[in-house]
Amino acid sequence: MSQAPPSVWGVTQTVPYTLPDAVRPAPGPAADEGLARRLKALACTAPLHDLDARKANLAGEYSVYAMAEIALAAIDLVTLHMDFDTGADHDQIVTRLLPRVAAQAPARTVTEHERVARWVLENLINVGSADRGFRAVYGTFGADGHYVRRDYDFKLIEEVPGPGGGVYLRTTDEAVNVLVGALDTDVTSAQIAAEVKLEVLISRGRLADAQLAAEQARYRTVQYAETLRRTLEATRRNVRAVDWLRRVPDMIAEALDHVADRYRHENAILTNIRKARDEAEDPEHKRRAAELVDIVKDCIRRHTQLQSRLLEAGPLFRAEQDRQAFAAPPARAGLDLYGQLVAPLLPLPVEQATRVTDVYFARGAGLRTPAAVRVADLVELLLTPPAERDHLGAEMPEPDLVATPDDSRFSDEQLEAALALLDLPADAPRRLSGLLAEARRRHPADGDLPYLIALLAVHAASPPVGTAHRQGEPTLLFAVDDGAELDDPEFGGADLIVGTARIAAGAPQ
Amino acid sequence: MNDVRDETGEAAGRAAATAAAVTAADVADAARLVGFGLQPRLLPARDVEYAELIRRYREDPAFARLADAVAAGLGVVVMEVSPRAGMALAAAEDSVFAVRMGDYARRAASDAGDRFLHGLAHLAVAALAFPRPEDLADDGYIGRITVHGVDAFVRQACRRLEERADEDGRTTDPASDAPGLEAAWRVYARRSSTGATKDARRLASSTTGIIGKAVAFLVDSGFLQRTGDESGGTYRTTARYQLQVRDMAGSAAMAELLDLGVVPTSDGTPTLVPAADGVDDDLALDAGLPFHSHS
Numbered sequence: 001m002s003q004a005p006p007s008v009w010g011v012t013q014t015v016p017y018t019l020p021d022a023v024r025p026a027p028g029p030a031a032d033e034g035l036a037r038r039l040k041a042l043a044c045t046a047p048l049h050d051l052d053a054r055k056a057n058l059a060g061e062y063s064v065y066a067m068a069e070i071a072l073a074a075i076d077l078v079t080l081h082m083d084f085d086t087g088a089d090h091d092q093i094v095t096r097l098l099p100r101v102a103a104q105a106p107a108r109t110v111t112e113h114e115r116v117a118r119w120v121l122e123n124l125i126n127v128g129s130a131d132r133g134f135r136a137v138y139g140t141f142g143a144d145g146h147y148v149r150r151d152y153d154f155k156l157i158e159e160v161p162g163p164g165g166g167v168y169l170r171t172t173d174e175a176v177n178v179l180v181g182a183l184d185t186d187v188t189s190a191q192i193a194a195e196v197k198l199e200v201l202i203s204r205g206r207l208a209d210a211q212l213a214a215e216q217a218r219y220r221t222v223q224y225a226e227t228l229r230r231t232l233e234a235t236r237r238n239v240r241a242v243d244w245l246r247r248v249p250d251m252i253a254e255a256l257d258h259v260a261d262r263y264r265h266e267n268a269i270l271t272n273i274r275k276a277r278d279e280a281e282d283p284e285h286k287r288r289a290a291e292l293v294d295i296v297k298d299c300i301r302r303h304t305q306l307q308s309r310l311l312e313a314g315p316l317f318r319a320e321q322d323r324q325a326f327a328a329p330p331a332r333a334g335l336d337l338y339g340q341l342v343a344p345l346l347p348l349p350v351e352q353a354t355r356v357t358d359v360y361f362a363r364g365a366g367l368r369t370p371a372a373v374r375v376a377d378l379v380e381l382l383l384t385p386p387a388e389r390d391h392l393g394a395e396m397p398e399p400d401l402v403a404t405p406d407d408s409r410f411s412d413e414q415l416e417a418a419l420a421l422l423d424l425p426a427d428a429p430r431r432l433s434g435l436l437a438e439a440r441r442r443h444p445a446d447g448d449l450p451y452l453i454a455l456l457a458v459h460a461a462s463p464p465v466g467t468a469h470r471q472g473e474p475t476l477l478f479a480v481d482d483g484a485e486l487d488d489p490e491f492g493g494a495d496l497i498v499g500t501a502r503i504a505a506g507a508p509q
Numbered sequence: 510m511n512d513v514r515d516e517t518g519e520a521a522g523r524a525a526a527t528a529a530a531v532t533a534a535d536v537a538d539a540a541r542l543v544g545f546g547l548q549p550r551l552l553p554a555r556d557v558e559y560a561e562l563i564r565r566y567r568e569d570p571a572f573a574r575l576a577d578a579v580a581a582g583l584g585v586v587v588m589e590v591s592p593r594a595g596m597a598l599a600a601a602e603d604s605v606f607a608v609r610m611g612d613y614a615r616r617a618a619s620d621a622g623d624r625f626l627h628g629l630a631h632l633a634v635a636a637l638a639f640p641r642p643e644d645l646a647d648d649g650y651i652g653r654i655t656v657h658g659v660d661a662f663v664r665q666a667c668r669r670l671e672e673r674a675d676e677d678g679r680t681t682d683p684a685s686d687a688p689g690l691e692a693a694w695r696v697y698a699r700r701s702s703t704g705a706t707k708d709a710r711r712l713a714s715s716t717t718g719i720i721g722k723a724v725a726f727l728v729d730s731g732f733l734q735r736t737g738d739e740s741g742g743t744y745r746t747t748a749r750y751q752l753q754v755r756d757m758a759g760s761a762a763m764a765e766l767l768d769l770g771v772v773p774t775s776d777g778t779p780t781l782v783p784a785a786d787g788v789d790d791d792l793a794l795d796a797g798l799p800f801h802s803h804s
Binding site for chain 1: 547548549585598599600602604605606607608609610613620621622623624625627628629631632633635636639640641642643644645646657660661662663665666667668669670680682683684685686688689690691692693694695696697699700701702703704705714715717726727729730731732740741753754755757758759760761762763764765766769771
C-alpha cells in the first residue's frame with residue numbers, strides 16, 4: 001500500500017479540522033474506530049440471521065429450513081464460481097443449492113425447494129430495496145465529543161453486467177470476510193496463516209480441519225485475483241488512474257512470488273494428501289482426503305490462471321499507454337469535463353452536488369417540443385378506438401413454394417413392412433436369406449421390399465452403437481457375416497445373420 | 510454564438526441590397542427554419558428545403574437576423590447554424606421547450622438520491638464522450654461511449670475516493686439524521702450497477718438503468734446515435750451534442766460549482782496529468798489520478 005498523502009488534495013474536503021491529540025476530548029474517533037469496525041463486521045452477519053427470523057412470515061411452513069445455512073452455502077457457491085471475466089450465473093447457483101435445500105426437507109416438493117433457494121438468494125441481493133443492498137446504523141463519538149449515528153451501507157452479493165448482456169452475481173469483500181470469518185485482515189498474511197495451519201493439521205492427521213483450511217486458502221486466492229482484475233479493468237479505461245510506476249508493479253511482483261510460493265506449497269500438500277488418501281484405512285478418512293485433493297487441485301488451477309493474467313498485465317499496460325498517451329497535442333484549451341466537473345463534484349455533499357447536476361441537466365439534456373392539440377382534434381383522438389397493437393410483427397410474405405417431386409424409392413408402407421419383418425426377438429437372430437424369402441411370401445406383389453430388407457441388413461452390419469447408447473435406445477439391429485454365401489436370385493454376397501441386441505444402460509468404456 | 514456565419518463582403522453587399530424590405534414570406538421562411546431546428550434529429554443533408562434555408566441563413570445576414578429573432582421570441586437560443594449541425598437550438602431556462610427533471614424521471618422529484626444520480630448520469634456521459642479538453646474543443650471529434658463503460662468509469666472514481674477515505678482513516682458513513690450531507694460518491698457507490706428483473710429488462714433504478722435512460726433521452730435529443738448493442742449499448746456523439754455541452758451545459762455547471770465555492774483549477778492541460786502545484790512529491794507519482802490533479 002502506498003503511503004497515505006496528507007489531506008491537501010481536496011478543496012472540497014468536508015472533514016472538520018481535528019484538534020491536536022493533547023486537547024481532544026476522550027472518547028474520540030480513534031478510540032471508537034475499533035468498535036465501529038466490529039459493529040460493521042457484526043452488521044454483515046445480520047442479513048443471515050434475519051433470514052431465519054423472517055422465514056416465519058413466508059406463506060407456508062418453512063421453519064424446517066435452516067436459512068442461514070443455505071445463505072452461507074449460496075455465498076460459498078457464488079465466491080467459487082466467480083472468475084476473471086464474469087460472475088456466477090443466477091440459475092446455476094439456485095440449481096447447485098437445491099441438493100442442500102432438499103436434504104433439509106426431503107419430504108417437500110422440488111418446487112418448494114427451488115422457491116426457498118430463490119428466496120434466500122434474492123434476500124442476499126436484497127431485491128426489494130432500491131440500492132439492492134443493506135444498511136446498518138451505528139453510533140460513534142465525533143472529534144468534538146458529540147455522539148453521531150451513522151449509516152453503514154453494504155452488499156453481500158451484487159449483480160454485475162456480463163459480456164453477453166446477462167446479469168451475473170459476485171460476492172462482495174464484505175461477504176467474503178463474513179464467510180471466512182477473518183474480519184479486517186490482510187490478504188497475504190491470512191493466506192500464509194491458512195497454509196501453515198493446513199500443513200500442521202495434515203501432519204496430525206486431522207483431515208476435517210485440513211479441508212476447512214484448504215477451502216479458506218481458496219477463498220483468499222479468489223480475492224487476490226479479484227484485486228488484479230479490478231486493476232486491469234481500470235487500466236483499460238484509463239492508464240493514469242492506476243499507479244503503474246510503483247504500486248502495480250509491486251503488486252504484480254508480489255503476486256507472482258505468491259503464485260510461485262503457493263504452487264510449490266500446494267504441490268507438496270497435494271503429494272502428502274494423495275499419500276494420506278491412498279494409505280488411509282477409514283473410508284470416511286479416505287473420502288475426505290479425496291475431496292481435499294480436489295480442492296487443492298482447484299487451488300492450483302486458480303493459481304495458474306492468476307499467473308497467466310499477471311504475465312499479461314505488463315503488455316496490456318504498454319499497449320494501453322500507447323493508445324491513450326500518444327494522442328495529438330491539444331488544439332486549444334477547453335473545458336475539462338472530468339477534471340473540472342465530475343471529479344470535484346463527487347466528494348461534495350450530495351445536497352450541493354445535486355445543485356450542479358441539476359444545472360447541467362437543465363442545460364444539457366436538450367429540448368423537447370411540447371405536444372399541442374386542438375380541441376377538435378382532441379375529441380376525434382379520444383373517440384378513435386385504439387389501434388390494434390400488432391405484437392406479431394409485420395406480415396410475413398407468402399412464401400412461394402414449389403412441390404418437389406417425391407423421388408424416394410421406397411414408400412412409407414414398405415418401410416413399415418420391412419421394419420415389422422426385422423423386429424426380431426433378442427434371442428432369435430435370423431439369416432438374411434430367410435428374411436428375404438418371408439418378404440417375398442408375405443408381399444408377393446411388392447418387388448422392391450426385398451431390396452429394402454437387404455439394404456437395412458447391410459446397414460446393420462455397422463450399427464451406430466454410440467448414437468443409440470447416447471439416445472438411450474433399449475435395442476439395436478445388428479448383422480454379422482459368418483462366412484455363409486447368400487443363395488438368392490436377386491442378391492449376392494454373404495448370408496448375414498441379422499438380430500437384435502440389447503444395450504446395457506451402463507457407461508460405455 | 511453565430512461565429513460561423515459567413516460574412517464575406519460579397520454576401521454583405523447582396524444582403525444590403527435585399528435587406529430593404531422584409532416580406533411575410535421571409536418571416537415564414539425564418540420560422541420554418543426554426544421549426545426544422547426544433548426537430549433535433551433532422552439533418553440538413555436529409556432534407557433539401559432545410560439545406561436551402563441553412564444556406565440562406567449563412568449567406569443573407571438580414572434573413573439570419575430574422576431567424577434569430579424568431580428563435581429568441583420562442584425562447585430558444587441559436588448555438589450554431591451549419592450544414593453539419595443544422596440549426597442547433599437550445600432551450601432557454603424558462604422556455605416551454607425546456608426539459609424539467611420532474612418530467613424526466615418521476616422518482617427524481619421525491620427522492621434526492623435519484624435526482625442526483627439522473628443528473629450525474631448526464632454529466633458522466635458527456636465527460637466520457639469528451640474525455641480530454643481538446644476533444645470538446647475539436648469540432649471534428651466524435652466521441653464514443655457505452656452504457657457499461659460510463660458506469661464502470663464513475664464507479665472506479667467512487668472506489669478511488671473510498672480507498673482514499675479509508676487510507677486517511679476518515680469515516681464517510683453519513684449521519685443518519687442528515688442524509689443531505691452524505692458524500693455524493695457514496696450515493697452512486699451503494700446503488701447496484703445492474704439487477705435481474707422479471708421481464709429481462711434493465712432494472713430502472715440501477716445505475717446502468719439510469720445511464721441507459723440518459724443515453725436514450727440524448728438519442729431523442731439528437732445528441733447521440735446508437736451504433737450497437739455491446740456493453741449495454743454503444744453510442745457516438747453528434748455535432749449538436751458537442752455544441753450543447755461546450756457552450757451551454759458545461760459552462761453553466763462550472764458557474765454553479767464556482768458558486769458553491771469549489772474552484773477547480775485548470776491551465777488547459779488534461780486532468781489526467783500530474784498536478785502542477787508540486788505540493789507533495791510523493792503525490793506526483795500517483796498524480797495521474799484525476800482526483801489529485803485539482804488541488
